[in-house]
Amino acid sequence: MVKRKLWTYWINPLIIGIIHLILLFINSENLVLARDAILIGGTISETGTFNTDVGPFRKLMESWAAMINERGGLPVDGQKLPVKFILYDDKSDRDTVLKFYEKLVTEDKVDLLIGPYSSFLTLAASTVAERHGVPFVAVEANSPKIYERGFKWIVGVLAPATIWSEHYFNMIQAEGKAKSIAFISEDIVHAREVYEGAIKKAEEIGLKVLFKEIAPSKTVDFSAPIAKMKELDPDIVYISSFHPFAVAFMKQAKELDLNPREFHPIHHGIGFLSALGKDAEYAVGESYWVPGIQKGDAKFFEELLKRSGIDVGEWPWAGIRMGAFDVIKAGIEKAGTLEPAKLMNALKTLSVETITGTLRFDEKGVGTMNTIPTQIQNGKYVLIWPKEEGMPTGEHWYPTPKWSERR
Amino acid sequence: MLGAITAYGLFKFLHFPPLLTAVVVFPLFLLIGFLFERWLLRPIKADSQHEFLIASILVTLGASLTIEDVTFFLLEQASISIPFSLPSLKWRGIVIPSIRLIILGIIVCLTLLVHFYLKHSFTGKAMRAITQNREGALVVGVNISRIAMVTFGIGTALAATAGAFYVILFAVTPSIGIPLTVRYLSIVVLGGLGSLMGSLLGGIILGLTEAITSFYVGGHWVPASSFFLLILVLLIRPQGLLGYKS
Numbered sequence: 001m002v003k004r005k006l007w008t009y010w011i012n013p014l015i016i017g018i019i020h021l022i023l024l025f026i027n028s029e030n031l032v033l034a035r036d037a038i039l040i041g042g043t044i045s046e047t048g049t050f051n052t053d054v055g056p057f058r059k060l061m062e063s064w065a066a067m068i069n070e071r072g073g074l075p076v077d078g079q080k081l082p083v084k085f086i087l088y089d090d091k092s093d094r095d096t097v098l099k100f101y102e103k104l105v106t107e108d109k110v111d112l113l114i115g116p117y118s119s120f121l122t123l124a125a126s127t128v129a130e131r132h133g134v135p136f137v138a139v140e141a142n143s144p145k146i147y148e149r150g151f152k153w154i155v156g157v158l159a160p161a162t163i164w165s166e167h168y169f170n171m172i173q174a175e176g177k178a179k180s181i182a183f184i185s186e187d188i189v190h191a192r193e194v195y196e197g198a199i200k201k202a203e204e205i206g207l208k209v210l211f212k213e214i215a216p217s218k219t220v221d222f223s224a225p226i227a228k229m230k231e232l233d234p235d236i237v238y239i240s241s242f243h244p245f246a247v248a249f250m251k252q253a254k255e256l257d258l259n260p261r262e263f264h265p266i267h268h269g270i271g272f273l274s275a276l277g278k279d280a281e282y283a284v285g286e287s288y289w290v291p292g293i294q295k296g297d298a299k300f301f302e303e304l305l306k307r308s309g310i311d312v313g314e315w316p317w318a319g320i321r322m323g324a325f326d327v328i329k330a331g332i333e334k335a336g337t338l339e340p341a342k343l344m345n346a347l348k349t350l351s352v353e354t355i356t357g358t359l360r361f362d363e364k365g366v367g368t369m370n371t372i373p374t375q376i377q378n379g380k381y382v383l384i385w386p387k388e389e390g391m392p393t394g395e396h397w398y399p400t401p402k403w404s405e406r407r
Numbered sequence: 408m409l410g411a412i413t414a415y416g417l418f419k420f421l422h423f424p425p426l427l428t429a430v431v432v433f434p435l436f437l438l439i440g441f442l443f444e445r446w447l448l449r450p451i452k453a454d455s456q457h458e459f460l461i462a463s464i465l466v467t468l469g470a471s472l473t474i475e476d477v478t479f480f481l482l483e484q485a486s487i488s489i490p491f492s493l494p495s496l497k498w499r500g501i502v503i504p505s506i507r508l509i510i511l512g513i514i515v516c517l518t519l520l521v522h523f524y525l526k527h528s529f530t531g532k533a534m535r536a537i538t539q540n541r542e543g544a545l546v547v548g549v550n551i552s553r554i555a556m557v558t559f560g561i562g563t564a565l566a567a568t569a570g571a572f573y574v575i576l577f578a579v580t581p582s583i584g585i586p587l588t589v590r591y592l593s594i595v596v597l598g599g600l601g602s603l604m605g606s607l608l609g610g611i612i613l614g615l616t617e618a619i620t621s622f623y624v625g626g627h628w629v630p631a632s633s634f635f636l637l638i639l640v641l642l643i644r645p646q647g648l649l650g651y652k653s
Contacts, residue, residue: 048476048479216627223618225621244579
């Protein structure tokens with residue numbers, strides 16, 4: 001009787017309790033034993049306005065994860081874990097971004113977030129990371145506004161838009177050939193920030209600013225600013241805008257015979273080149289990476305591009321993504337854990353060699369990856385500055401011949 | 408936008424001379440316009456004119472957004488433009504872009520052609536009759552469905568032809584359609600609804616106003632000047648520059 005009571009009141013509940021504890025231990029998502037991958041979440045603009053900037057980047061990201069996993073994965077709590085991306089199409093839409101980043105944190109339980117394309121979408125996505133305390137790595141976003149909010153859970157690989165043309169102006173100063181400049185900017189946040197920073201830098205290096213104007217985003221008639229520029233005859237015409245604006249300006253500059261010594265469209269990617277053909281020759285703009293740069297693990301990046309079928313000339317922002325991948329990899333390796341606070345601290349204190357040089361973050365989380373000036377020469381993007389080791393720097397073709405003298 | 412993309416495709420893949428792409432674009436989009444009207448607009452015809460108007464706006468706007476999204480998905484480049492230019496004409500220090508002059512000439516010719524077509528052909532007269540009195544036109548034997556199809560087809564073909572020229576001068580993105588539609592609607596209202604010559608005149612006046620504002624005041628004042636002009640004209644002549652009072 002006593003034995004039966006002992007079983008009923010003491011031993012049975014004890015066994016049930018132990019079974020419960022074991023089940024809880026097996027199911028717990030927080031336990032290291034249950035973890036089988038490092039989850040990185042993010043959205044890509046596979047449709048909508050930004051599709052033409054980052055549309056095929058899912059393949060780039062998944063190829064990077066596959067290459068890392070083939071090399072054994074990344075170290076977490078004493079063991080190597082594979083990397084897995086959870087990605088959604090944000091339709092280039094702010095509300096969709098908010099919805100998916102919330103889902104990534106609350107349902108998918110990702111360990112780390114990678115940002116969407118553009119400062120506009122990053123401003124929204126980073127609020128989710130901040131609210132939930134999840135490390136967030138911003139990619140193609142360089143608006144100073146992102147970092148002025150005092151967020152603790154963000155690092156961004158890019159240097160601020162206000163120093164976008166830093167290397168270009170250093171080159172102009174070193175060469176000492178150009179003496180004056182005219183500015184025109186598209187009335188959108190990114191272009192305006194680049195324009196304001198560029199005017200300041202141009203004045204700093206002693207260039208005479210002859211003309212500056214911000215024109216509405218959909219402007220197609222540039223006859224008035226071009227007429228004024230013709231009168232002032234600046235050495236450099238600096239066009240701070242995306243492709244459609246710059247293409248319309250360049251076409252009209254040729255029609256109206258505007259002949260500065262150099263055109264500087266800040267975005268002169270494949271859209272600019274294919275729209276203008278040979279008229280795009282001599283234009284100097286900015287890129288993040290060109291083939292031949294031997295910095296960081298350039299070979300790994302070249303293999304990644306090959307695997308994902310991405311041509312960096314056509315998709316110039318692939319270099320920025322690679323910078324973010326290097327940051328994520330180095331951050332996890334340094335932290336050795338996915339515990340958010342430790343991982344965030346490791347990310348913020350990183351100094352990592354990327355394909356464009358050493359990348360660090362300041363106290364606000366702003367990175368140091370910046371552009372390099374490239375010139376369109378015979379239909380190719382040729383790096384023209386800086387002249388340093390590991391950089392395939394070519395000759396700067398200056399001055400640009402007049403339209404009537406071009407072949 | 409589709410006219411521009413078709414012209415770009417003809418130039419890039421079939422090496423068509425840029426100014427001749429319109430020769431293919433016009434008939435192709437005339438057919439597309441016929442089919443669009445036949446398959447998407449005719450089935451939603453309602454007894455009430457008001458209901459049909461609302462339904463047709465929803466269908467055309469929906470189609471526009473769908474085409475925009477699909478094009479975004481399919482198009483690999485952010486913007487497209489035909490890399491083509493001609494030497495500008497220079498006369499006593501004045502530079503006249505010859506390509507724009509040629510395109511302006513073609514547009515004036517097209518406007519005159521459409522004007523004479525509307526004034527003198529049976530279909531043109533029928534189109535005007537339906538606009539003025541739908542029931543009356545029906546009574547005298549005008550086939551309203553057929554005329555609606557032809558009207559929609561011609562409109563589509565003209566818009567596509569404009570796109571074929573637009574892509575030579577500027578860069579085209581998939582999202583270009585709706586902002587341009589709003590702008591051109593303003594020109595039509597400015598010139599006077601139903602007046603082709605009014606639209607041509609409205610376009611020239613608006614263009615000149617914008618260029619003068621941009622030169623003397625600054626580029627950022629251009630949109631404001633356009634709206635100011637539109638409001639001013641509508642206050643003085645509510646029917647537009649060459650429109651008729653109903």
